[in-house]
Amino acid sequence: MIQHLDVDGVPTLLAPTGGPMHAGLTFRVGTADETLARAGITHLIEHLALAPLGLADYHVNGATAPAFTTFHTQGSEADIAGFLTAVCGHLSDLPAARLDVEKEILRTEWSSRGAVAIDEIPLWRYGARDFGLSSYPEWGLSALTADDLREWTARWFTRENAVLWIAGDRVPAGLRLPLPTGVRQPVPVASSALPQTPAYFVSGARAVVLDSVVRRRTAASVFAGVLERELYRSLRQDAGLSYTTTTGYEPRGDGYASLWALADALAEKQDAVLGGFVDVLAKLRVGRIEQADLDATVAKREDFLGTAEVDAARLPSYALNVLTGQPNPSIDEHRAELKTVDLADLHEVAGEMTASALLMVPGGHTADWAGFVAAPIHSADTVEGTTYRAKEGAGGIRIGTDGVTYLRAEGPLTVRYDDCSAMLAWPDGARQLIGADAIVLHIEPTMLELPPGTIQAIDTGVPADRHVTMPTRTPDQIPQPRPIVRPAEPAGRSWWEIPAMVLSGLGTLLMGGLCLLLTIGMFAADSEPDDTWFWGVIAVGWVLTVILALPIVLLKRRRR
Numbered sequence: 001m002i003q004h005l006d007v008d009g010v011p012t013l014l015a016p017t018g019g020p021m022h023a024g025l026t027f028r029v030g031t032a033d034e035t036l037a038r039a040g041i042t043h044l045i046e047h048l049a050l051a052p053l054g055l056a057d058y059h060v061n062g063a064t065a066p067a068f069t070t071f072h073t074q075g076s077e078a079d080i081a082g083f084l085t086a087v088c089g090h091l092s093d094l095p096a097a098r099l100d101v102e103k104e105i106l107r108t109e110w111s112s113r114g115a116v117a118i119d120e121i122p123l124w125r126y127g128a129r130d131f132g133l134s135s136y137p138e139w140g141l142s143a144l145t146a147d148d149l150r151e152w153t154a155r156w157f158t159r160e161n162a163v164l165w166i167a168g169d170r171v172p173a174g175l176r177l178p179l180p181t182g183v184r185q186p187v188p189v190a191s192s193a194l195p196q197t198p199a200y201f202v203s204g205a206r207a208v209v210l211d212s213v214v215r216r217r218t219a220a221s222v223f224a225g226v227l228e229r230e231l232y233r234s235l236r237q238d239a240g241l242s243y244t245t246t247t248g249y250e251p252r253g254d255g256y257a258s259l260w261a262l263a264d265a266l267a268e269k270q271d272a273v274l275g276g277f278v279d280v281l282a283k284l285r286v287g288r289i290e291q292a293d294l295d296a297t298v299a300k301r302e303d304f305l306g307t308a309e310v311d312a313a314r315l316p317s318y319a320l321n322v323l324t325g326q327p328n329p330s331i332d333e334h335r336a337e338l339k340t341v342d343l344a345d346l347h348e349v350a351g352e353m354t355a356s357a358l359l360m361v362p363g364g365h366t367a368d369w370a371g372f373v374a375a376p377i378h379s380a381d382t383v384e385g386t387t388y389r390a391k392e393g394a395g396g397i398r399i400g401t402d403g404v405t406y407l408r409a410e411g412p413l414t415v416r417y418d419d420c421s422a423m424l425a426w427p428d429g430a431r432q433l434i435g436a437d438a439i440v441l442h443i444e445p446t447m448l449e450l451p452p453g454t455i456q457a458i459d460t461g462v463p464a465d466r467h468v469t470m471p472t473r474t475p476d477q478i479p480q481p482r483p484i485v486r487p488a489e490p491a492g493r494s495w496w497e498i499p500a501m502v503l504s505g506l507g508t509l510l511m512g513g514l515c516l517l518l519t520i521g522m523f524a525a526d527s528e529p530d531d532t533w534f535w536g537v538i539a540v541g542w543v544l545t546v547i548l549a550l551p552i553v554l555l556k557r558r559r560r
Contacts, residue, residue, distance in 0.1 A: 001330075002311050002318060008177040013165040013319055015311035021168035022059075022074035024316060025084055025177070028253075028323040029156035032066040032130045032188045036422040036434060037466045040106060040138025041152050042069055047102045048149070049090040053083070066122075066131050067187055067253050068320060077172035084164070085176045091157045092178060096146040103141045110137055117207040117262060117360070124201050124375055125211060125358050127193035127438045128421035131252070139422060139468045158182025163319040167312035187253040187324050193437045194375060198357035200367035201375040207244075207264045208277045209360040212353040216257040216326070218337040219345035223353070224249040224259055225297035226289060226346060230280050235263050241273045251317075253324035259353055270362040278370045281357075284350040289343050298338050305331050378411030379439055389449050391481040397448055404433060404458060406441050413441045417461040426470045428478055429455050433462065444479050504551040511548055515541040 005012040010025075029042055046062040046069055053060060058075030060083055073083040119135055126132030159179040166172070190213075203209075214220045224247045231245040242263040251257040265273035304310060310331060321328045329337065358375070359367050368374065385400025387407065398405040403416035415433040424432040429445040445455060459467070518538050 002315070002328075005171065007164055007171060007175060008179070009159040009181075010177045010179065011163050011322060012171065013163065013315055013322070014171065015165075015167055015315055016169055017167040017312040018308055019167075019312075020074050021077060021080060021166070021172075022072070023080050023084065023164065023166040023168070023172075024070050024072040024319070025087065025162060025164050026068055026070045026316070026319045026323065027157055027162045028067065028185050028187070029069050029161065030065045030067045031133045033156070033185070034133060034140070035466070036128050036133060036136060036139065037468050038140035038144070038148075039133055039136055040141040041144055041148065042156070043106060043138060044099075044102060044141060044144060045069075045091070045094065045149055045153055045157070046071070047106060048094045048098055049087050051098045051102060052090055052095050053086060056083070058083075066134050068323070070316070077168070077170075078174070080166075080168075081172035081175040085174070085178070088177045088179050091153050092180065094146065094149055094153065096149075099144075099146060099149075103144075106138060106141060117203075117205040117209055117264075118211070118260065120201075120203055120205075121209065121211045121260070121358065121360065123193070123438045124360075125194060125213075126191050127436050128434050129191050129436050130188045131190050132193070132438065139424065142469060154180060155182065156185060160184050161323070163322045165315040165319045167315055184323070190252065190254065190256070191436070194358065196373050198354060198359065198372045199375045200359040200361055200372040201377075202363055202365065203360045204363050205360070206267060206270065206362060207262055207360070208270075208274050208362065210261045210277070210281065210353075211358045211360075212259045212356045213252075213256050214259050214349055214352040214356070216251050216255055218334070219341045220257060220259060220349050220352075221249045222294070222297050222301070222338070222341050223346050223349040224261075225300065226293045227261055227280075227284065229293045229296065230284065230290075231261060231263055231277070234280050235273060235276050239272070239276055241265065241269050241276060251320070251326070253320065253326065255326070259349075265362065267362075270365060274361055274365055274367070278367070281350075281354065282370075284346075285354045287343070287347040287350070289346050289350070291343065294341070294343060294346060298341065301338055302335060305335055376437075376439075378408070379405070379414035379435075379437075382407070382412045382414055383416065388451075388454070391447055391449060397443065397450075399454060399458065401461070403461070404441055404443070406443075413439055415439060415441045417463070420462050420466055422466050422468050423459075423462045424468050424470050425459070427472050430473070430478070431455060431458060433458075446478060446480055501552050501556070504548055507548040508545055508552070511541060512545040515545055 001015070003014040005014055031039065031042060034041055043064045046064050049071065050060065050062050058073065058079045060073045062071050063069070071084070071087045073080055075083070121135070122132045123135035128136065157179065158181060159177065160182050161184055162179060164177065228245065228247040231247070235242040235245050242265060244262065244264045247259070247261040249257055249259050263273055263277050318328050357372070359372050361367050366374070382405040383398055383400035383403040385398050387396050387398045389396045394409065396407045398407060402418070403414060406413040415435040419436045420433050421436050422434050431443040433441045433443070443455070443458070515538055518541070522535065522538065
């Protein structure tokens with residue numbers, strides 16, 4: 001059983017384990033609690049709390065998720081007590097001397113992370129706020145100060161906003177959690193950037209991914225297992241189209257959970273994988289669910305619940321439920337819930353999944369044929385204001401008192417100042433406005449016909465706490481309009497050229513016309529051999545015609 005204890009005012013969970021003792025301290029704070037302009041503050045604090053520990057001889061780690069931050073360790077009782085006590089001490093007195101170093105480490109960590117197919121999903125579903133922020137870089141790092149961090153830790157890293165969990169037979173001796181007093185923080189309300197679902201968007205990833213939001217319940221977690229079995233059988237085992245077919249069920253902490261599925265594909269098989277994926281979803285949506293899949297999924301869960309380590313394995317998720325006020329059923333209650341799940345429950349979950357679905361399709365594909373609507377890639381409205389033309393193309397930018405619209409043939413991009421999540425500002429004057437709906441509007445002064453003071457007006461319109469200063473760009477990184485190539489003015493033109501060409505042309509016409517008439521006359525008169533001298537005169541006339549025409553050709557070339 002999981003025991004509920006208390007250590008220095010922090011709710012504590014204790015469960016037995018047959019392996020090494022391990023423990024974690026979880027706080028109800030994560031990236032979803034930040035703003036885009038301050039993104040990275042929680043992750044930075046996590047790093048600073050661990051930095052003074054250096055290279056430990058036992059396992060230590062930290063993790064920042066959308067709604068939670070956890071410090072985890074495994075080792076002896078003394079190791080665990082020392083680690084957790086030190087982490088709490090560092091949270092109360094962050095090592096400010098490490099601030100710049102840890103910022104650079106975090107930037108390196110972000111630049112080194114590999115692209116994951118599901119990384120784009122949050123911003124398309126939630127926008128540039130709360131649960132959507134995990135899709136964005138940690139742009140707030142550069143401006144964060146030690147005072148900002150102290151204010152954040154005082155609000156979020158408190159004993160009332162934490163849960164300690166320990167897999168072992170007792171609380172380690174000497175463990176202290178010197179955290180400040182605070183309040184339990186609620187899970188942020190999830191936003192939406194999708195005006196309509198089911199929806200789809202196009203990605204460059206070679207995978208088909210489905211994301212949905214369903215009510216948190218046992219039937220939904222079972223459905224995720226059933227869906228994985230169906231995808232595996234259809235796309236890998238039978239058709240041989242995919243290597244990876246997987247699903248996930250992740251509670252958000254607010255009574256709902258993200259239910260997702262993924263199938264990878266070779267470039268030449270993306271059509272087939274997308275079609276097969278949609279067929280599986282349609283099959284489950286109409287209730288064609290195999291009883292054998294339900295039985296196998298339930299049996300697998302029951303096997304896990306029967307293991308000796310089940311309570312220790314449940315500790316991390318159990319702690320999250322305590323922090324968010326979600327129910328924590330006992331093992332027997334969980335078994336009973338599993339037994340009540342039937343095909344009708346799974347059919348109901350399939351309907352919820354379809355109704356909230358967001359489908360990611362590979363580049364060059366769509367999903368409107370399957371009943372999905374395209375997620376918006378431009379704005380539905382524009383601002384009122386003054387329009388300035390682009391130096392290239394037919395577009396332009398309209399700047400009003402309440403926002404900015406970029407006018408494009410594909411559709412407008414509008415970000416209103418009060419709905420701007422962040423504005424990236426480069427020293428050369430470039431600006432990038434990111435709306436709460438994830439619409440991105442980029443302004444390059446070099447490519448627009450903007451009057452002086454325009455960029456300053458935009459800076460004034462966007463609230464100051466949403467400005468993000470970006471590094472200086474090199475000259476080759478700043479776009480420039482293509483130079484206009486105009487014909488060069490010929491050098492050395494004289495006034496007499498045209499009159500000379502006219503006279504040459506008249507002379508050519510007269511001489512050529514006369515020679516032509518003489519030539520025709522000679523043929524018509526059936527000339528005798530003693531008329532050879534006359535043919536010589538005609539030949540000389542044709543030569544003179546050519547000589548008279550030469551000035552026209554030479555002067556024409558000179559003028560070109």
